[in-house]
Amino acid sequence: MSADQFAASSADTIPLLILGAGPAGIAAALRLIQYDPAWAKCLIVLEKAAHPRPKPCGGGVTYYGQKMLQSLGITLPLPIPHVDIHEIQLSYRRHIIHIFGKSLIIVFERQAFDAQLAQYARQKGVIIHENEPALSLDIDSSGVTVATPQKTYRALIVIGADGCNGIARRYLNRNIPCREMGRLLTAQLPAPGDSLLFTQHIARFDFTPIRCGLQGYFWQFPMVKKGLPAYNLGVYDALINKNGRRANLPELLTQGCRNQDINTAENLSGYPVHRFAPRNIFSHPRLLLAGDAAGVDPLFSEGIAPSLNYGCLAAAMVQDAFYRQDFSFRHYRRFLFKSSLGRFLLFHWAVAGLVYRFCRFPLFMPIVWLGGNLAAWLWSDQPTQIEYQPKSP
Template identity: 30%
Template structure:
């Protein structure tokens, strides 16, 4: 059973279907909401996502804006990276729904409006209780996000690393919002001087075929003992600079998780994937991580059935050996230097991107 119908959960099934279709046929995915469901996210499909899609023979037919410029701001200084079709920006409601439709056409048993509630362990199987039914299963995949209920029911000793976010979507204003015309994303790291351990973003996308801008911010609080930045004050100022006066009650927020090296990500018969484990805490890349978590989990599950060993003791090591794990370590090290004031924001960006002076 896979709990959660986001990119990580659906990717897990798609990879199972590719490498072991007989296991995919026996796998059910439950999603607590009905597609298309709302999802707070900047919507940047970046990193190696296109490689994963190609390997899965997945073609997305949803509205997208292809980004050619990522523009980093710090004070009055600007550094940029340019690349044709660098990555695409999507609406997460459409993106998640599209992936789910592709999977169901290939045979996924999808049960919407079904919410995971609890696990009971026996010697031979896991008993899963949902709001609609009970199941006896061999493997459970927790793909239910940064506030994962599966994770909670695993009773892990992990310390939570949750980064608060704020986001507002507004129609593109040609007077201020150059992101659509210039096919760019703006990442403003200036508020780090006010204690923000994160950045502000301005990301263009399409909604109902009309250009909109996602304005948001994140505070990773990588060093939680330090004074917290006043996110509401900073965000209000940012919005007003673009003549956006949205009522604060309409601002949206959802914490995102990032892992530490000591986190436990599995137990016998249970694996976590995607945001239930976490994204990277430097620039917050998540979707390409989710897709790769699915690949690693699927191969781990296949091996478990082949060897009749469901301890999943090597799952974390498999993550660490994968490109995902290596990138996660690199980004975590960069985040430590960046938010520890040991690396200049542009230098941190250069370590992840190739920056050109502007």
């Protein structure tokens, strides 16, 4: 987009409004500024809270997310407390796949992570209006009107990066119920800093609760919370197979804690997650969705890395839209599906559909574990071990 084109938009109309200063919204703003620093003066990010704002999350940024951060010019390690994971344990009953590698996941306290991204964006000139929630969104042929408690904005384009329950996704789904919702239950508990997870830098994903109707896994990450070691624990239920029996998440989380000799989790909090599916609605003329609003990884519910990537794709679409002066975004779906993010999400969507539908057949999970083991062997940068733990007496 050229300066002339910016100037062509009327003084009262902002070229771009981004709803939400989470990973997707910040990535979109940063990528546009990478394209052209002039974008800093032509976009506003509206954020309903103020950083550092509470955000329920495991805070695990995978290797893929780390690459995305670097592509946005962000140097790692970030200057905030974190735990580097050098081993991932994927277990199903007594079978464990160990994946070894350097910084496979970096676990951050999520609110500090998001605040750091927002601070970096501000240093690059991004204007973030905090404590300013978008209350309504109206699209007409010449632009978008967004009302907040402070002001009514008029923009040529809006990127909806306001999360799974934000107004952008709800606007696009106003006539159809959204069926792609999963759920998560999480807790953060004080941990002994000398436990194996901290000394060996291990993250655990346990799929055994699939036997109790869960369509997902129990996770346990080591993290630093307010300067002290803590466990980040949770269960993810994809809810893909609507006909199966519904898992009791509080019971599974409590059981998972007991299995790891952790005092029963209290103060559990549950959250919805918007899963990616090819039938999701991703855009509308003058409106693009990014991050949770568009739909995240249905297999693992990984959202930070995909959201950073969604932000970058939305930025590319916006840049192209101004170049062509075409704000229909009719190619966004195809552009997304052809991208590395789209291929990643489509693959995980297909695997999640298969695994979470057929996981209760007796031989199915051991076969998946064989496949997973092969994948781990291919992708890990160190030899993978498969361990079979004998039944405890």
